[in-house]
Amino acid sequence: MDLRDLYQQVILDHNRSPRNFRKLEGANRSAEGSNPLCGDRMTLYLILEDDRIADIGFEGTGCAISQASASLMTAAVKGKSSKEALDLFQAFHAMVTTPPSGSIETAALGKLAALSGVRQYPARVKCANLAWHTLHAALAGSGAASTEAAMEQPDETSTGA
């Protein structure tokens, strides 16, 4: 296993200079996300206009994987409808939870494909998914997401860790 599969330049770059890392003034949706086992925390802000993500920002602390994943996610979903964003979550989720022996489809994921190496590190899958669970909570209006609560959902049983 090569560490460069996990820590690709794109990830190191987004970790060092996360995009959309700010509290969003005028946000009409927000959610807190946490990974209680490791202490990663984030707050996600959205401006949702006519079911479209007009703007997005996040704050928080975490490892390079969780920070880069949040940064890449905000860049990827800005301007998308909530359904398009959730479809992207599905594709992303499939990419990081497919065992290394299985084949994955990354064509629709663009830069998010940089996180494909995470699937070789089951203990880190939750780090990559935290931002997406938080986005899901913000879009659903539930206000909070925990990777532990997510583990209890049947579709999340493969996240490992």
Add this chain to the structure above:
Amino acid sequence: MSTTIGVSVPRRHTMAFDAERVRADFPILAQARNGQPLAYLDNAATTQKPRRVLETLQQYYAEENANIHRGVYRLSAAATLAYERVRATVQRFLNARDPHEIIFVRGTTEAINLVAQSFGRPRLEAGDEILLSTMEHHSNIVPWQLVAEAAGARVRVIPMTDTGELDLGTLDELLTVRTRLVGVVHVSNSLGSVNPVAEIVRRAHERGIPVLVDGAQAVPHFRVDVRALDCDFYAFSGHKTFGPTGIGVLYGKASHLQAMPPYQGGGEMIDRVTFEGTTFAPPPARFEAGTPNIAGVIGLGAALDYLHDLPWDEVEAHERDLLRYATSRVESVPGVRVVGTASEKAAVVSFILEGVHAHDVGTILDQYEVAVRTGHHCTQPVMDRLGVPATTRASFAFYNTRRDVDRLVDALGEVCKVFGR
């Protein structure tokens, strides 16, 4: 006696501790991945088991397994004898007065819950206080919050300095007429600080306040004498003491245990049962409902026998050397800051690497077969107090060597390369 770690005591000329010989007693330390042997530096989470423990468990199940305290046949009598012998072994290990002061539980967490429920709960009234310290493990916080909340009592906290020492300057004000118990950790799992437990006990006792000591991180590193400490309760876990998981010990002064109601109900803990009412067995049986972890107890006995045979002056000197060497080598890595620099420490080095999160450090170290713990170490108040989200923690046992430290430092160099530091 209980706080010699970190103090420089002139030693008589002894043979240097032979860690290499001791390592041969621990089969797991011989394993390697991709040609890299295991550098196991997560001993504060759990320790490895010597062959003597593994063989004792195997022999118990293969040749001696029977339930205890009930059968009249040979095997049951032998198992009962073996189980109760370990109670006496633990009594000697802690220098307790009487074997009946030793209760077998699942681990430190259960020991503390037992005290919270059977000793704390009946005593707590609205407005009462439980005094804990900033550096408690969550297992010595949450059980007290549960009973305090139910009673309308509150938890108060002994503060901690920036270096990770308890600040006892306000202790006299914190010990009030409403304080019903002090709970304090002997050695911090996240920082390694060794706390002045005997002094805290003395000052609490001056006011008639009992003290529980969480000794989970102390007994693997130095000899503990509960009578010298004069604490009311002392708890530790078998699996952090080179024994099996699922077994632990609560020591309690006999006078307390005799006055406490049961923690759980079931077989084994009764005197006489009718549907009109039940009378309970005296301690320790009163607190050991149901078939206990017999194999765990017997395995723990083997671990304590193993520890008994170690040359402890040399072990402590070896661990002091590891702590000094690890601290100076880890600090020499650019961007590293050691968190927790108490004057008295067990061999635990917690640190942060500027610009790199602990989880990334841990994942990369693992590629070099260096096993450390990363995160908040179940001590979120410590992290909040020090203003760090997470640390990387290397925690040592007597079977670790300077070579393990070198492996850690070399792997940290690789972390710096990946992150372009």
